[in-house]
Amino acid sequence: MTAIYCDDYPNVFHWKAVSEFTLEQAALLLAGIDPFDFEQGLESAKITNHPRWKLVYGYALAIETAIRRGILTPVVCNTYFYDEYNSNWIVQKIEPSDRSHNISCEHTVITRNSLNQ
Template sequence: MVPPITFNSAWGAKMDDLDDLEDFDRPDRLPNLDHWKSVMEFSIEQAALLLAMIDPFDCDNLHLAKVKKLARWKKAHGHALGIISAIRQGLISPVACKGWIEEETSNSYGNPSMERFLRVTRPTDRETEICISNTIITRASLLAWIESERVQVTRPPKPIIKNIPVRTTAVVLAPAPNQSAPLSLPSYTHSSEGLDLVQDAIKHFWATYDHEDVSTAPPKEDILKFLTSRGASGRMSEAVDLILRPFNLRTAHLRNRKVPTREDE
């Protein structure tokens, strides 16, 4: 299956990427035609030159390409004839079709003569010769004709990719010497009902305590009431409060005031 033809690949390939290839040694380097990518309409002559990868800015007509004996000038002439045939058969619809018409005129002495005039003509009119420099076609119709008729256009050569053998080396790693497992530090844990009450009191009262502001310490009465509601006896509630309350707060005689607790938040 022939891949679709695009001007990016056939007309706009950059040859700079192929200059460093050892096997890319051609007497004629294909030109860079990127500046034609934005052009949407061409004359038949321009399209034929571009399909043969001849820049119309370097050689503006087919006759000059033949005179200079440029590479692929025969291909360019062949593409021009092919485009004219496609226009005649309705495969390419020109934007403007102009042709040469011969008309009989008379000179100053009254002698008849034939002269050629450029006129707008119908693509199917076989009496006129389509002018390749003044007949305009679109990029889209040209590409559609190339793809449908599988026209062989000049393409940049594909880069030659050489298969470089890869050497692999197997490395055998020596087993690591036996190392003794690190000694774990002893862990002391214990739990009881009293310790659970201590944690509850810390969570609900002392979590909001600021050491630099003694007024944020929770009142003893609130802690005793909370612990009693959790099932603690009076002596255990007193012991828990005694353990949690810093020494400087035990004799500070703080006023019995409500302070913010975690439950209030």
């Protein structure tokens, strides 16, 4: 694998027509990283030690905070948790203000317009 430098920004023009993103995709794009290059999301950017992985996590937390505070309205807000009784992972819709569950970066959807507000 070739080294990725902090000043290396990919061409993300193919995302221009997309109007809805997962929280994870939005954070990657805001950090100048093409989500198609890191299909495992935030974690894969960290594992590969991408020079902007901390920026990605910062954007993800900022978006999550904006959702929790009602500044950014998600299309759908989901949590993702392990159901020990049935031994499987579950995606469940939650209210953005519900702090008893974590917001799933992979399963919560926001719009491009909401990011521009």
